[in-house]
Amino acid sequence: xxxxxxxxxxxxxxxxxxxxxxxxxxxxxxxxxxxxxxxxxxxxxxxxxxxxxxxxxxxxxxxxxxxxxxxxxxxxxxxxxxxxxxxxxxxxxxxxxxxxxxxxxxxxxxxxxxxxxxxxxxxxxxxxxxxxxxxxxxxxxxxxxxxxxxxxxxxxxxxxxxxxxxxxxxxxxxxxxxxxxxxxxxxxxxxxxxxxxxxxxxxxxxxxxxxxxxxxxxxxxxxxxxxxxxxxxxxxxxxxxxxxxxx
Numbered sequence: 332x333x334x335x336x337x338x339x340x341x342x343x344x345x346x347x348x349x350x351x352x353x354x355x356x357x358x359x360x361x362x363x364x365x366x367x368x369x370x371x372x373x374x375x376x377x378x379x380x381x382x383x384x385x386x387x388x389x390x391x392x393x394x395x396x397x398x399x400x401x402x403x404x405x406x407x408x409x410x411x412x413x414x415x416x417x418x419x420x421x422x423x424x425x426x427x428x429x430x431x432x433x434x435x436x437x438x439x440x441x442x443x444x445x446x447x448x449x450x451x452x453x454x455x456x457x458x459x460x461x462x463x464x465x466x467x468x469x470x471x472x473x474x475x476x477x478x479x480x481x482x483x484x485x486x487x488x489x490x491x492x493x494x495x496x497x498x499x500x501x502x503x504x505x506x507x508x509x510x511x512x513x514x515x516x517x518x519x520x521x522x523x524x525x526x527x528x529x530x531x532x533x534x535x536x537x538x539x540x541x542x543x544x545x546x547x548x549x550x551x552x553x554x555x556x557x558x559x560x561x562x563x564x565x566x567x568x569x570x571x572x573x574x575x576x577x578x
Contacts, residue, residue: 333559335360338412340405342366342395342452343422345373347521348471351547352419353377355555357386361417364408365390368422387412395422395448396440405455414463417558418456420449421471423489425523427482438485445489446496453500457509466509467558470497471550474517474573490515494569501567510566512557517573519545540575 339356343349344365353363354377363381367374367390374390381388389411393404409415423445426437449470460466475483476490494513501511518524518535524544527535536542553572556562571577 333359333561334417336362337416337558337560338362338364338408338414339417339419339558340364340366340391340408340415340452340456341419341421342448343368344419345370345377345390347523348516348519348547348550349419349421350377350380351551352421352554353381353388354384355548355551356417356419356558357381357384357388359555359559361386361558362412363388364412366393366395366404366422368392368394395452396443398447398451398454401448401451402455405452405459409459415456415459416463416465417467417469418452419469419471419554419558420452420493422448423471425483425486427486429482430484433485438488441485442489442492445486446492449493450496453496453511457500457504460509461504461507464508466504466507467562468500468504468509468511469554469557470511470513471554472497472513472515472569474515474571474576477515477569477571477577497569498567505566508563510557510563512562512566513569514550514553514557515569515571515573515577516550517545517571517576519547519550519572521547538576539573540578543574545572545574
């Protein structure tokens with residue numbers, strides 16, 4: 332298997348796209364560290380699903396919106412497994428609201444988790460990866476970071492910021508055999524999108540050339556491509572998994 336023996340940390344790995352990424356990495360032979368913020372039961376279900384695929388997996392609790400928590404998380408994974416080869420920054424939150432009425436604390440919460448959380452985890456992981464002279468970092472951006480979306484100025488800002496972060500870090504770390512790439516999902520079938528009003532859902536589907544939502548597994552396979560050893564000459568790239576929305 333292409334990731335045999337590689338240790339992967341997936342933030343926000345308990346449900347949805349994060350869980351699908353954990354399972355895909357497990358399927359390809361990686362040891363999987365499943366990070367979660369609060370839902371321990373969901374995280375343990377992901378761990379069991381990874382183990383059912385024959386992979387070693389464990390859950391690690393941490394709120395990635397804090398720098399110290401991210402450092403402790405990366406250290407805990409390294410202490411447990413001896414190394415860290417793959418970091419997937421998937422943890423994210425939404426606090427939707429129109430620009431004119433959105434609250435500052437909602438903006439801060441989204442940026443702290445989605446953007447600063449990825450930055451803090453990358454910073455901690457890079458120290459380990461530089462010593463190893465090997466690493467794969469994959470950030471989960473969004474089509475919203477490329478195109479914008481009404482009512483999601485904070486989320487769009489965080490996901491656009493991830494694109495800049497990805498490209499800058501890719502240039503900094505390339506000489507150490509560490510790649511940094513991003514996946515930008517479009518409208519994906521998750522608990523979050525299932526809760527959308529039917530009218531909003533129909534409006535979103537009308538913008539997708541493939542006329543269907545994507546599946547978490549389709550995003551996971553893109554993330555796993557970047558995480559593979561044989562993707563070592565691909566860095567600083569943004570891969571849209573969106574059914575053609577961004578075309």
